Amino acid sequence: MTTLKVTDRDGRSHTLEAYEGSSVMESLRDEDMGIEAICGGQCACATCHCLLDEAWFDKLTPPGEDETELLESLDHYEAGRSRLTCQIIVSSQHEDLELTIGPEE
Numbered sequence: 001m002t003t004l005k006v007t008d009r010d011g012r013s014h015t016l017e018a019y020e021g022s023s024v025m026e027s028l029r030d031e032d033m034g035i036e037a038i039c040g041g042q043c044a045c046a047t048c049h050c051l052l053d054e055a056w057f058d059k060l061t062p063p064g065e066d067e068t069e070l071l072e073s074l075d076h077y078e079a080g081r082s083r084l085t086c087q088i089i090v091s092s093q094h095e096d097l098e099l100t101i102g103p104e105e
């Protein structure tokens with residue numbers, strides 16, 4: 001298990017346990033953190049948008065072309081922070097990953 005540090009849309013902090021090999025989105029959805037994840041993790045809806053702590057952004061595998069295209073279509077896109085949580089697969093390297101749930105579009 002890996003620990004994630006999540007700030008919800010009300011500014012409250014949460015510490016979640018995430019299974020390695022699952023997506024960050026799955027942990028957020030399972031813990032009712034307010035993401036819809038309508039497409040179920042197919043990189044097609046952007047309702048799993050989060051803003052990473054800047055220090056973490058460069059540590060992760062960069063977003064793919066499809067993810068980047070979808071992110072850039074969002075009103076609340078922030079270069080260097082925005083990611084789709086369904087595209088981040090949890091590993092031991094993500095211990096204490098800090099992220100904020102993206103604003104509703």
Ligand code: FES
Nearest residue numbers: 041044045046086
């Ligand atoms: Fe739809 Fe992530 S769940 S893009």
